Amino acid sequence: MGAMAALGALPAGAGALPPLPTLGVPGVPELKPLTRYEAMRLGPGWSHSCHAMLYAPNPGMLFGRIPLRYAVLMQMRFDGLLGFPGGFVDRRYWSLEDGLNRVLGLGLGCVRLTEADYLCSHLTEGPHRVVAHFYARQLTLEELHTIEISAVHSRDHGLEVMGMVRVPLYTQKDRMGGLPNFLGNSFVGTAKFQLLFALKILNMVPEEKLAEAVAATQKPKKPAIDHAAAAAAKAANELAGPARAGNEFQDSAENQAAAQAAAELAEQPAAVPESQAALEQLAAVPVAEAVAAEQPVQPRADAAAEQAVAEPME
Template sequence: VGTMAAMGPLPAMSTLPPLPTLGVPGVPELKPLTRYEAMRLGPGWSHSCHAMLYAPNPGMLFGRIPLRYAVLMQMRFDGLLGFPGGFVDRRYWSLEDGLNRVLGLGLGCVRLTEADYLCSHLTEGPHRVVAHFYARQLTLEELHTIEISAVHSRDHGMEVMGMVRVPLYTQKDRMGGLPNFLANAFVGTAKFQLLFALKILNMVPEEKLAEAVAATQRPKKSAIDHAGGAA
């Protein structure tokens, strides 16, 4: 019996709770779907799997700005920011096996399971891609170990230029920190997935996310102005 047949019929839509949405002004909403629905999509669909690794961080920037969490992303070969992961060929791999294979090339020492699954969304554009997203909370020590391991991975300096931590705070100029980070260029659904995870996992209040996104849409200060307001 095939995998899809063994899963049985899809439950009636009336019995399913509504899937969470991002709901942040200025960020286009992507269509959510359940893992079950995603697995029933036909062979014409491609599946991408990416993961957010994060850890509570008690540190204080300048002794007064709470860091809250350390969240890992990557600077890619094309100059875009993204999460570790990639496309998974469903003919040969489960989602998690395919994801772990890619993570092994870029990070080295981490394996995710279905328990780390967070969400799936249909992407915009001409290509039929469903983007699956995973999130794993680690200790700060475990996360630092992964950062060190990533430097020695096969993809470091090739497809991956290095790991970066996402600043989750906003400085008093209302641009420093998360707003400036969000003004960078992101690959595919990475920016949406970052904001979605920060909201769903209660890592940043929704109103703070909305403020950070809105700040990126205001005219930017000059580099000289920024240099004068480091804190």
């Protein structure tokens, strides 16, 4: 089913178009919407990017109890950012849809969109003048799976496209698992805004659930517990316990031995240290002899001079 069919038939006249819906999710900056007619009237200084969201109802259950609701395709890009299939379209040579299908053929290989799949256009933020066109096509789950398989064999797989991913549209009981954690990833350009906009406009996720998921990503996360490090620290403490007990016992035994040695030393008569005896013996030697003993042997010519110096003055 085309995106326009999901929104209802739109009048052909540009002036009769109803006001474009806004996202209206707290915490997500709004982009300026414009109609397809207005976008086509922009001057040559504007670039046009076209991207598509392919999705399918999914009756599956995660863990047998969490409804999966829909399968929505996005892709991991070469720069590590999440985005939708598509790219820039040169309006000098291609219509929006022809340019989009050309890019999709490089990344997916087997899908073609039409103007009936057009969903919205927005002016992007930033220094570049870019208008982002967004398309959405509902498929069956089997058709979506076929596209996932063919994407692996496309020309850009492993080059500009690292692989397809599915968006989890549920929120687990911890209020983070599923869509909130997914929204915490890094997205390219307007991809995150386009995802939330499409989920709201196509009634794939209730608006309050989108707001809760966005709000959960803005809360400071608790530091993750490193269970391996905690177990290692616990084991180290358990091993250190006996070692500390052994050290305390050894210290106690050494202290007792030192005390006993001190007591035995106190009972013995005081002995003159060898250094003190050497000093007393040195004091008994005449100073002149001590000096002479320390002086090196001098030549005979100097001996008389030393003797004269050593003799007392009259």
